Amino acid sequence: MITSPAFAGKRYAVLGLARSGAASVEALLASGAAVTAWDRDEGRRAAFEGRCDLADPLGLDLTGFEGVVVSPGVPLNTHPIASHAAKYAVPVIGDIELFAIARRDMVEHRVVGITGTNGKSTATALTHHILAMAGIPAVMGGNIGEPVLAREPLGPNENGVGVYVLELSSFQIDLTFSLDVEAAALTNITPDHLDRYADYAAYAAAKERLFAMQSARGFAVFGTDEGPTAAIRARQVERRGEGRAVLAELTRFEALQHEWPALQGPHNLQNVAVAVALAEELGVSEAQWRHALPRFRGLPHRMERVCETGGVLYVNDSKATNPASAAPALAAFPRESGINGGAPRIHWILGGLAKEETLAECEAHLGEIAAAYTVGEAGPMFAGLLEGRVPRVERCELIAEAVRRAGEAARPGEVVLLSPACASYDQFRDYEKRGEHFRNLVGVIAGCETCAPGDFAGEEA
Structure with missing residues (x-):
C-alpha cells in the first residue's frame, strides 16, 4: 500500500x-x-x-x-x-x-488524472494499457479498480519514471485540494448527479477543479469542444497556452478505428484520441500506441461484446446509466446495405431508474433501432417516448423477458444491445450486477455456449 x-x-x-x-x-x-x-x-x-x-x-x-x-x-x-x-x-x-499529500515522499513519478461524465473509465484503462505496453511502469486506480492507496507504490525503474493513472469522479475531486497532476483529461460533461449539486453549472465546476489544481505548466486534453467542456478549455488555454490545453484530434484516428475491435463507436474514437494525447505527452511513440490499441480488450459492461450466436451479436453496455452515454452505443451499429437490406439492426433494451425524463441525446440515432424493449421503473415512460418513432416497442418490465423477446426477434447480422440509459437501483445493486445478469441471461436464454451462465436465479429485487 x-x-x-x-x-x-x-x-x-x-x-x-x-x-x-x-x-x-x-x-x-x-x-x-x-x-x-x-x-x-x-x-x-x-x-x-x-x-x-x-x-x-x-x-x-x-x-x-x-x-x-x-x-x-x-x-x-x-x-x-x-x-x-x-x-x-x-x-x-x-x-x-491523502494520495496527493503522500506524493511528496514518493519515488519520482508522474500522475495522470482523467475525469468526465462519460468515457472516463475506458479512457483511464486505455491510457494505462498503452503505457504498460510501451514498457512504462504504470499503476491504475482512483474510481476504477482498487483504490490508489491500496496499490503498491511505484519504485525506481530502468524503463523510466512511472505513472499513476487515476480515474477521478466529481465526488472525488470535491474532496481533493492539492493534486497537481502532470497530465489531465476531461472527456465531456453532460447533466448527471444533479441530486448532489445545486445545478448543472455547479456539477461542471466540480469537474473544472481538476484543472484549477494543476500548475500552468501541466498538460490538459479535452475530448470535445462543446458546452461546458469548451468553456473550461478556453479558460485553460488563456491560463497556460494553446499547446498545453488541447482539443483531442478525433479525425487523426478515424481511418484506423476498424483495427480496434473493442473500441468501436464515436465515443470510443474520443476515448482513443484522449488516451493517445496523454500517452504521447508521457513519451509514448506512434508506433507504440498503434501496437497497443488493437490489443485492448475493453472493460466489462462498457460496450462489452458478450458473444455472437446464430449470427446475432449480444452487447453489454450496462454502464450506460444516462441517455448521453447510451447514445454512442446506438451510433456504433449503423445499418449496412449488405445486412438485411440495409434495415435498422439494433434490438435495444433500455430502462431502469431514470436520471432524466427524456431521451434527447439518443434521438439522432433512433433510425438505427429495429425494436426497443423497455424495462424497469422508467419502462413505461420510455415506451411512451419511443412509440411511433421506432418500428416496434415492447413493454417487458424485466430484463429476462426483454432478452428472450429480443433473441427471438433478432436476425443474423443484428445486435441485441443492453444500453439502459438509466441507473440500476430499481432492480439491481449497481450497473455491474445488471450487466452480469444480462450475461447470464444471454447464456441461458440465447443458448450461447461461450457464456458462463453461473447460478441463474432470476431478476434481482
Whole structure:
C-alpha cells in the first residue's frame, strides 16, 4: 500500500469503510497516524476492531484532528459531517487528497488524472494499457479498480519514471485540494448527479477543479469542444497556452478505428484520441500506441461484446446509466446495405431508474433501432417516448423477458444491445450486477455456449 511519514503522529477521522475508506484507514495506520473510523455497517466496522478507535465523527470533538476522510459516496450537500467539521476548522477530504499529500515522499513519478461524465473509465484503462505496453511502469486506480492507496507504490525503474493513472469522479475531486497532476483529461460533461449539486453549472465546476489544481505548466486534453467542456478549455488555454490545453484530434484516428475491435463507436474514437494525447505527452511513440490499441480488450459492461450466436451479436453496455452515454452505443451499429437490406439492426433494451425524463441525446440515432424493449421503473415512460418513432416497442418490465423477446426477434447480422440509459437501483445493486445478469441471461436464454451462465436465479429485487 502507499504510506507516508506525512501522516505519522497525526489524528484523522474516517467516515465510510467501503473500498476507499478501508484503504485510507489501512494507509493511515501503517503510516503511524491515530485513526477514528466509522461506518453504519457493523461488518465493515468489525474489520478494524481493536486496531483503531471506532466512533461516529459526528459525535466527536474534532479539535486537533488533521482531517475527516469521507467516502465519495457521502453526499456533502446533505450530510451533516461538512458543517460539523467546519465548527472545528477541520478539512473534509478524500483518499485522493491523502494520495496527493503522500506524493511528496514518493519515488519520482508522474500522475495522470482523467475525469468526465462519460468515457472516463475506458479512457483511464486505455491510457494505462498503452503505457504498460510501451514498457512504462504504470499503476491504475482512483474510481476504477482498487483504490490508489491500496496499490503498491511505484519504485525506481530502468524503463523510466512511472505513472499513476487515476480515474477521478466529481465526488472525488470535491474532496481533493492539492493534486497537481502532470497530465489531465476531461472527456465531456453532460447533466448527471444533479441530486448532489445545486445545478448543472455547479456539477461542471466540480469537474473544472481538476484543472484549477494543476500548475500552468501541466498538460490538459479535452475530448470535445462543446458546452461546458469548451468553456473550461478556453479558460485553460488563456491560463497556460494553446499547446498545453488541447482539443483531442478525433479525425487523426478515424481511418484506423476498424483495427480496434473493442473500441468501436464515436465515443470510443474520443476515448482513443484522449488516451493517445496523454500517452504521447508521457513519451509514448506512434508506433507504440498503434501496437497497443488493437490489443485492448475493453472493460466489462462498457460496450462489452458478450458473444455472437446464430449470427446475432449480444452487447453489454450496462454502464450506460444516462441517455448521453447510451447514445454512442446506438451510433456504433449503423445499418449496412449488405445486412438485411440495409434495415435498422439494433434490438435495444433500455430502462431502469431514470436520471432524466427524456431521451434527447439518443434521438439522432433512433433510425438505427429495429425494436426497443423497455424495462424497469422508467419502462413505461420510455415506451411512451419511443412509440411511433421506432418500428416496434415492447413493454417487458424485466430484463429476462426483454432478452428472450429480443433473441427471438433478432436476425443474423443484428445486435441485441443492453444500453439502459438509466441507473440500476430499481432492480439491481449497481450497473455491474445488471450487466452480469444480462450475461447470464444471454447464456441461458440465447443458448450461447461461450457464456458462463453461473447460478441463474432470476431478476434481482
